Amino acid sequence: MSSDRHANADGKPGSTALAVQGLTKRFGERVAFQDVSFEVGYGEVFGFLGPNGAGKTTTVRTLGTLIAPTSGSATVAGIALKPENGVEIRQRIAIMPEAPGLYLRLSVAENLECFAGLYEAPDPAQRIDRALEAVNLADRAGDPCGSLSKGLRQRVALARALLGDPEVLFLDEPTSGLDPVAARDVHELIDELRRRGVTIFLTTHRLEEAERVCDRVAILNTTLRTIGRPDELREQLFAKTLVIKTLAPLADPGRLFGGLPAVEGWHQNGSGEYVVDISDSRIAAPAVTRALVQDGSDVLAIAESQHSLEDVYLQLIDEDVEAKAART
Amino acid sequence: MSATRIRAMFQKELREYRRSGSIVATMAILPIIFAVEPLIQIFNLPASSAATLAGKDPLLYMLGIPALVPAALAAYSVVGERQQGTLEPVLTTPIRREELLLGKALAVFVPALVIAYAVFALAVASIAVFAASPVASAVLRTGPLPAQVVFTPLLAAWSIWVGTAISARCNDTRVAQQLSVLGGLPLVVLAALIAFGVIHVTTRLTVVLGVVLLAVDLRGWRFVSLMFDRERLITGTKS
Numbered sequence: 001m002s003s004d005r006h007a008n009a010d011g012k013p014g015s016t017a018l019a020v021q022g023l024t025k026r027f028g029e030r031v032a033f034q035d036v037s038f039e040v041g042y043g044e045v046f047g048f049l050g051p052n053g054a055g056k057t058t059t060v061r062t063l064g065t066l067i068a069p070t071s072g073s074a075t076v077a078g079i080a081l082k083p084e085n086g087v088e089i090r091q092r093i094a095i096m097p098e099a100p101g102l103y104l105r106l107s108v109a110e111n112l113e114c115f116a117g118l119y120e121a122p123d124p125a126q127r128i129d130r131a132l133e134a135v136n137l138a139d140r141a142g143d144p145c146g147s148l149s150k151g152l153r154q155r156v157a158l159a160r161a162l163l164g165d166p167e168v169l170f171l172d173e174p175t176s177g178l179d180p181v182a183a184r185d186v187h188e189l190i191d192e193l194r195r196r197g198v199t200i201f202l203t204t205h206r207l208e209e210a211e212r213v214c215d216r217v218a219i220l221n222t223t224l225r226t227i228g229r230p231d232e233l234r235e236q237l238f239a240k241t242l243v244i245k246t247l248a249p250l251a252d253p254g255r256l257f258g259g260l261p262a263v264e265g266w267h268q269n270g271s272g273e274y275v276v277d278i279s280d281s282r283i284a285a286p287a288v289t290r291a292l293v294q295d296g297s298d299v300l301a302i303a304e305s306q307h308s309l310e311d312v313y314l315q316l317i318d319e320d321v322e323a324k325a326a327r328t
Numbered sequence: 329m330s331a332t333r334i335r336a337m338f339q340k341e342l343r344e345y346r347r348s349g350s351i352v353a354t355m356a357i358l359p360i361i362f363a364v365e366p367l368i369q370i371f372n373l374p375a376s377s378a379a380t381l382a383g384k385d386p387l388l389y390m391l392g393i394p395a396l397v398p399a400a401l402a403a404y405s406v407v408g409e410r411q412q413g414t415l416e417p418v419l420t421t422p423i424r425r426e427e428l429l430l431g432k433a434l435a436v437f438v439p440a441l442v443i444a445y446a447v448f449a450l451a452v453a454s455i456a457v458f459a460a461s462p463v464a465s466a467v468l469r470t471g472p473l474p475a476q477v478v479f480t481p482l483l484a485a486w487s488i489w490v491g492t493a494i495s496a497r498c499n500d501t502r503v504a505q506q507l508s509v510l511g512g513l514p515l516v517v518l519a520a521l522i523a524f525g526v527i528h529v530t531t532r533l534t535v536v537l538g539v540v541l542l543a544v545d546l547r548g549w550r551f552v553s554l555m556f557d558r559e560r561l562i563t564g565t566k567s
Binding site: 027058061064066067068087088090091093094095097099100101102103104105106110113114115116117118119120157160164 | 330332333335336337339340343344347348412413414415416417418419420421422423424558559562563
């Protein structure tokens with residue numbers, strides 16, 4: 001893998017590696033995904049989340065030129081997504097499918113030799129060595145793939161995806177079946193690839209993984225539900241709140257919280273627990289703390305509520321489920 | 329067209345054959361069974377019956393070998409990879425469908441050719457040694473040799489493209505293999521008609537049939553490539 005090649009792939013750091021506009025794929029009457037639009041920059045790690053059947057894998061296959069879109073347009077690694085550009089696009093990308101799809105009778109090295117040839121990689125032996133080192137499998141090169149565990153096969157598939165020195169790397173559930181240490185290794189590899197300017201398009205069900213490695217995420221449920229940085233999405237969907245716990249119920253919480261700067265409302269959540277809606281924690285938190293101290297309250301805890309990407313995801317998917325139920 | 333990609337696919341296929349003893353054994357055993365029965369008949373012919381062989385080319389019966397040996401392997405080539413989940417990763421690479429199919433076809437073609445010629449050579453040698461001398465002279469006259477040399481690769485290629493076409497459209501390996509063997513039967517019938525003197529092989533017929541088969545084989549590659557639908561093979565749905 002050449003270093004820092006892709007960050008300046010077209011001489012413009014941060015330019016668009018993937019540009020998708022109104023992309024739709026139908027199989028007969030069934031809609032796989034519809035009217036999907038987004039852009040991904042070079043060197044960005046882009047998470048693509050969604051429930052089973054949301055169209056994530058079909059989107060990857062479409063952008064990878066394996067299947068043709070029904071409508072819409074896209075550019076992949078700077079090349080228009082058209083049937084006649086299939087070879088050229090596939091020379092610049094790599095896809096690691098969810099199932100490793102290795103030749104089990106062949107050794108790890110033989111599998112990689114085959115794919116180095118398919119990518120027409122210059123100096124294939126060196127490429128294979130580097131790819132194996134990148135996934136910590138250099139000592140298993142001679143092992144038949146059929147003898148490897150699921151996790152090791154997944155790592156071989158990842159090494160295979162690196163052979164073509166891709167500008168855009170599509171990873172479909174790359175840590176599925178991996179133990180925590182191996183998953184962490186994959187995350188570190190993704191970080192390393194990002195530093196080299198490789199664009200990573202990551203589909204995953206593991207929301208903590210997306211939050212950990214992705215610069216931005218999109219949530220797809222046939223249509224694109226939302227897109228943005230994980231913290232942006234949290235702010236968009238959830239009001240900021242302070243959770244306050246006191247030893248005894250406050251005598252007059254309305255008087256105490258009312259009129260404080262950046263406080264927009266409050267409600268009691270059981271005895272001795274209050275949830276205060278705020279607009280800016282940097283202003284509200286000190287003000288609330290001072291008010292509680294002046295009031296002589298026995299404060300057990302003051303904390304800003306933390307919503308995870310999982311909360312965002314579940315909120316959006318639940319909305320879809322409710323909307324569907326309402327229609328039927 | 330990329331020779332590197334074709335070679336990569338070709339080498340991968342050959343490596344897989346080598347690792348699977350049953351594939352090699354099946355390829356080798358079938359032609360031997362095919363050759364044994366006519367050879368025994370020839371060995372048992374008395375010297376006086378040599379004249380009855382005039383106008384017959386029993387050795388050309390072995391043209392059934394290149395027609396049958398590659399069929400099952402060719403039938404596995406696409407649907408087999410699809411069923412074991414290895415097709416999608418290959419299709420994500422820059423390989424064109426023509427390159428993929430040619431690499432796979434060559435990997436079936438080369439061993440089929442080697443086996444067919446080797447079995448034919450063994451048959452010729454054993455007839456020379458074990459058959460009655462006049463019978464051996466009648467069977468081994470020069471006439472059938474050019475036909476054998478010319479038709480073996482052409483029939484093998486035809487059988488491979490028929491098998492590959494079926495493989496590209498079938499969803500089940502077993503069905504594909506059975507249909508491919510059936511698809512090779514007309515060629516076996518043709519070989520039998522030649523061997524038993526119903527169709528008499530002349531130089532002119534050899535050349536004409538050779539040219540026709542060559543044209544069919546070359547068109548077959550393009551035709552099978554058109555039948556190779558990436559989307560259907562990946563999703564099971566027509567594009």
